[in-house]
Amino acid sequence: MKSESDLQSWRDRVESVLDATLPTENLAPQRLHQAMRYATLGGGKRIRACLVYASGSLFKASEAALDAAAAAVEMTHAYSLIHDDLPAMDNDSVRRGKPTLHIAFDEATAILAGDALQTQAYLLLARCRADDATRLGLIHALAEASGAAGMCGGQQMDMDATNQSLSLDELETLHSLKTGALIRASVRMGALIGNADPSELHALDQFAQTLGLAFQVRDDILDIEASSEQLGKTAGKDAEQNKSTYPTLLGMDEAKKLLSAYSEKMHTSLSLLQRDAEALKQIAEFAVNRMQ
Amino acid sequence: MKSESDLQSWRDRVESVLDATLPTENLAPQRLHQAMRYATLGGGKRIRACLVYASGSLFKASEAALDAAAAAVEMTHAYSLIHDDLPAMDNDSVRRGKPTLHIAFDEATAILAGDALQTQAYLLLARCRADDATRLGLIHALAEASGAAGMCGGQQMDMDATNQSLSLDELETLHSLKTGALIRASVRMGALIGNADPSELHALDQFAQTLGLAFQVRDDILDIEASSEQLGKTAGKDAEQNKSTYPTLLGMDEAKKLLSAYSEKMHTSLSLLQRDAEALKQIAEFAVNRMQ
Numbered sequence: 001m002k003s004e005s006d007l008q009s010w011r012d013r014v015e016s017v018l019d020a021t022l023p024t025e026n027l028a029p030q031r032l033h034q035a036m037r038y039a040t041l042g043g044g045k046r047i048r049a050c051l052v053y054a055s056g057s058l059f060k061a062s063e064a065a066l067d068a069a070a071a072a073v074e075m076t077h078a079y080s081l082i083h084d085d086l087p088a089m090d091n092d093s094v095r096r097g098k099p100t101l102h103i104a105f106d107e108a109t110a111i112l113a114g115d116a117l118q119t120q121a122y123l124l125l126a127r128c129r130a131d132d133a134t135r136l137g138l139i140h141a142l143a144e145a146s147g148a149a150g151m152c153g154g155q156q157m158d159m160d161a162t163n164q165s166l167s168l169d170e171l172e173t174l175h176s177l178k179t180g181a182l183i184r185a186s187v188r189m190g191a192l193i194g195n196a197d198p199s200e201l202h203a204l205d206q207f208a209q210t211l212g213l214a215f216q217v218r219d220d221i222l223d224i225e226a227s228s229e230q231l232g233k234t235a236g237k238d239a240e241q242n243k244s245t246y247p248t249l250l251g252m253d254e255a256k257k258l259l260s261a262y263s264e265k266m267h268t269s270l271s272l273l274q275r276d277a278e279a280l281k282q283i284a285e286f287a288v289n290r291m292q
Numbered sequence: 293m294k295s296e297s298d299l300q301s302w303r304d305r306v307e308s309v310l311d312a313t314l315p316t317e318n319l320a321p322q323r324l325h326q327a328m329r330y331a332t333l334g335g336g337k338r339i340r341a342c343l344v345y346a347s348g349s350l351f352k353a354s355e356a357a358l359d360a361a362a363a364a365v366e367m368t369h370a371y372s373l374i375h376d377d378l379p380a381m382d383n384d385s386v387r388r389g390k391p392t393l394h395i396a397f398d399e400a401t402a403i404l405a406g407d408a409l410q411t412q413a414y415l416l417l418a419r420c421r422a423d424d425a426t427r428l429g430l431i432h433a434l435a436e437a438s439g440a441a442g443m444c445g446g447q448q449m450d451m452d453a454t455n456q457s458l459s460l461d462e463l464e465t466l467h468s469l470k471t472g473a474l475i476r477a478s479v480r481m482g483a484l485i486g487n488a489d490p491s492e493l494h495a496l497d498q499f500a501q502t503l504g505l506a507f508q509v510r511d512d513i514l515d516i517e518a519s520s521e522q523l524g525k526t527a528g529k530d531a532e533q534n535k536s537t538y539p540t541l542l543g544m545d546e547a548k549k550l551l552s553a554y555s556e557k558m559h560t561s562l563s564l565l566q567r568d569a570e571a572l573k574q575i576a577e578f579a580v581n582r583m584q
Contacts, residue, residue, distance in 0.1 A: 023440050032440055032448035083407060088399035107380035108451055111403065112444050115375060115410065119439030122414050126432040132424035139431060140418040147411030148315050148324055152404050156324035159400055 007050050007282055010070075013063060014049035015041065017071045021124055035105050035113035036120070040078040043096035043232070045290075047215070047283065048073040051186035052193075054279035055204060059194025068128030069138055069189040072121040076146050077182060079117035082110050084155065090237070097232035118146075130193060137192045145185035154178025158243075166244040172213065180212030187211075187280075200273060207269035207280065214262040215287045217255055220245035222292070224252070231292050263288045299342050299574055302362075305355060306341035307333065309363045313416055327397045327405035328412070332370040335388035335524070337584075339507070339575065340365040343478035344485075346571035347496060351486025360420030361430055361481040364413040368438050369474060371409035374402050376447065382529070389524035410438075422485060429484045437477035446470025450535075458536040464505065471511075472504030479503075479572075492565060499561035499572065506554035507579045509547055512537035514584070516544070523584050555580045 018040055023033040049070035056066040085092040085100040086107060093103050102110035125138045144150060154177030161174060187208035191201055220238065224247055228235040238245045246255040266284040270277040310332055315325040341362035348358040377384040377392040378399060385395050394402035417430045436442060446469030453466060479500035483493055512530065516539055520527040530537045538547040558576040562569040 029440075029445050029448040029452060031452060032445060036440065079407075083403055086400075086403060088403060108378075109448070111375055111378060111380060112448055112451075114407070115371075116440040116444035118407065118410055119435050119444065122431060123435035123439055126428055126435055132428055135428055136418055136424055139414060143411050143415035143418055147415055148321075148328065148408040152408035152411065153321050153324060156321040156401070156404055159404075160321060160323060 006279060007286070010050045010053040010063075011046040013053070013067070014046055014070045014074055017067045018074060021071055022120070031105070031109060032112055032116060035101055035109045036117055038104060039082050039101045039110075039113060040075060040117065043098070044074070044078075045286075045292075046074060047287070048077050048182060048186040050279075050283055051183065051208070051211075052190040054277075054283060055187045055190025056194045057190075057279065058204075058273065058275050058277060059191065059196050059200075061190065061194040065130065065193050066190060068124050068130075069186075069193060072124050072138070072142060073182060073186045073189065075117045075121040075124070076142060076151075079114040079121075080146070080151055080155070080182075082114040082117070086110060089155075089159070090241075092234055092237070094228065095233050134192055138189050141185045141188050141192065145181040150177055150181035150185075151179075154181065161244060163242045164244070166249070168249055171244055171246070171249060175216040176209065176212060179216055180209060183212040183215065184208040203269050203272040206272075207266050207284075210262050210265045210269065211284060211287055214259055214266065214284070217246045217259045217262065218287060218290060220247055221252070221255055221259070222290075226291065259288055298571060299578070302342045302345045302355075303338040305345070305359070306338055306362045306366055309359045310366060313363055314412070323397070323401060324404055324408060327393055327401045328409055330396060331374050331393045331402075331405060332367060332409065335390070336366070336370075337582075338366060339579070340369050340474060340478040342571075342575055343475065343500070343503075344482040346569075346575060347479045347482025348486045349482075349571065350496075350565065350567050350569060351483065351488050351492075353482065353486040357422065357485050358482060360416050360422075361478075361485060364416050364430070364434060365474060365478045365481065367409045367413040367416070368434060368443075371406040371413075372438070372443055372447070372474075374406040374409070378402060381447075381451070382533075384526055384529070386520065387525050426484055430481050433477045433480050433484065437473040442469055442473035442477075443471075446473065453536060455534045456536070458541070460541055463536055463538070463541060467508040468501065468504060471508055472501060475504040475507065476500040495561050495564040498564075499558050499576075502554050502557045502561065503576055503579055506551055506558065506576070509538045509551045509554065510579060510582060512539055513544070513547055513551070514582075518583065551580055 022037050022040060025034050025037060027033055052070040052073060053063060053066050081095060082101045084090050085095055086102055092100055122139060125135055128135060154174055157174040158178055184205060187204050191204050223235055223238045226235055270280055314329050314332060317326050317329060319325055344362040344365060345355060345358050373387060374393045376382050377387055378394055384392055414431060417427055420427060446466055449466040450470055476497060479496050483496050514523060515527055515530045518527055562572055
């Protein structure tokens with residue numbers, strides 16, 4: 001049975017992989033490499049990397065075989081945070097408990113470092129040591145999840161929705177793209193490396209879809225109930241930006257009930273696998289109950 | 293023998309491929325898709341796409357087999373222009389004779405559309421109809437050329453060099469990354485689809501490396517000698533931003549002599565191929581003598 005310390009070991013592991021994979025700081029152009037490393041290393045919950053490891057290890061894939069995919073999803077996530085934090089986007093000054101990249105460096109470097117991190121994810125996958133078909137499957141899954149029909153599309157919907165009142169359906173669509181797509185891709189990539197069969201991929205995708213939503217509901221709740229210090233990023237941003245959230249649409253009590261319902265749904269999806277899915281259960285538990 | 297009208301037919305062809313490949317404007321999120329199309333369609337010299345077609349057709353690859361690679365390099369180029377034009381970067385308001393994306397739309401949409409276009413290039417290559425090894429080769433070539441060790445790295449060097457005096461070597465390194473890497477990748481990608489052998493790839497790479505430099509020398513000359521109207525973008529930017537250029541380092545006469553030397557060098561590289569390289573010669577000729 002996986003414990004929280006196993007998740008911690010994956011967090012540590014992906015940190016080492018990222019450290020070894022990102023261009024070193026003493027190589028020109030130093031400033032770009034420093035910025036890429038600043039924004040990617042030394043923090044974050046590493047949920048997406050843990051999902052790759054947890055999903056792949058269901059099918060006995062080795063951690064070494066999962067490293068590139070785990071690092072690629074974290075690079076993609078890091079690039080999206082850098083760009084989301086820019087003054088023209090969410091204009092955020094604190095991330096993972098430290099100044100955002102454009103504050104610590106400058107806006108131009110932040111734009112470029114985000115761009116280069118996105119590229120680096122594909123380079124890493126193109127070079128990793130899986131067979132050709134698996135590498136292509138990984139690249140396809142990541143690109144589909146993070147482009148216009150995924151993460152970028154969701155971010156655009158989020159911007160369009162500022163000061164707009166969304167329906168619950170619209171909110172769900174927005175989040176299933178903005179954060180859900182990359183979470184689903186992480187689970188899928190682990191499973192692809194583990195050679196999961198189509199029915200297993202389907203059950204895992206159901207799980208991942210619910211996980212993405214649960215993650216977002218909890219995020220919305222924490223944005224209201226937690227402090228900036230606790231979160232390592234600015235709290236109260238949703239209200240400040242007048243955004244529709246689960247608590248504003250449903251009320252806080254109903255939002256918390258929804259979270260419990262998602263929790264049950266995730267357990268049901270995992271039970272279909274008939275495998276020891278303890279690590280994924282741990283992540284689901286974390287998504288629902290986390291304090292940051 | 294290829295004529296200028298053959299290059300024009302490739303320009304038209306990649307325009308159709310891009311039009312068919314980019315997400316349609318009536319699909320949500322509309323604003324993002326409109327922005328992606330605004331910045332990619334309806335203009336540009338399409339040098340990179342023409343290089344893919346010209347290089348591939350040397351080895352009898354069909355135009356249909358080259359379409360995805362041609363569109364992917366143009367998407368990558370378009371994304372880099374969107375981000376380079378942002379206020380925090382070059383702060384340019386005109387591109388391809390029309391308002392830059394952040395002027396026509398807004399900064400946040402421009403950042404996101406650039407991001408999504410980069411992703412779209414990899415999605416297109418992951419899905420294209422070459423065999424697995426070729427698709428991976430294409431993805432690898434594009435990612436290597438456009439990330440921190442290529443285009444993004446060169447752009448960072450360019451920013452770092454503003455108000456600095458560079459040596460000719462430093463200027464060459466900067467441009468071989470900033471614009472040269474993607475030009476080389478375009479030639480390489482066409483040749484990979486055409487199953488070129490290693491010695492052919494090498495000769496073509498020599499050609500492409502020189503072509504990238506020639507292109508830049510001509511760009512620097514035009515920035516001084518041409519009008520904004522003629523260029524479809526702001527002229528005189530290098531002097532305004534106090535950037536090192538070939539004419540400032542060498543003098544205008546020497547810069548023009550260098551361009552002639554590059555022209556000869558390109559012909560020598562192409563003669564090694566012992567194939568009908570007329571289309572590549574046309575592109576070399578265009579790079580050296582173009583008026584925009």
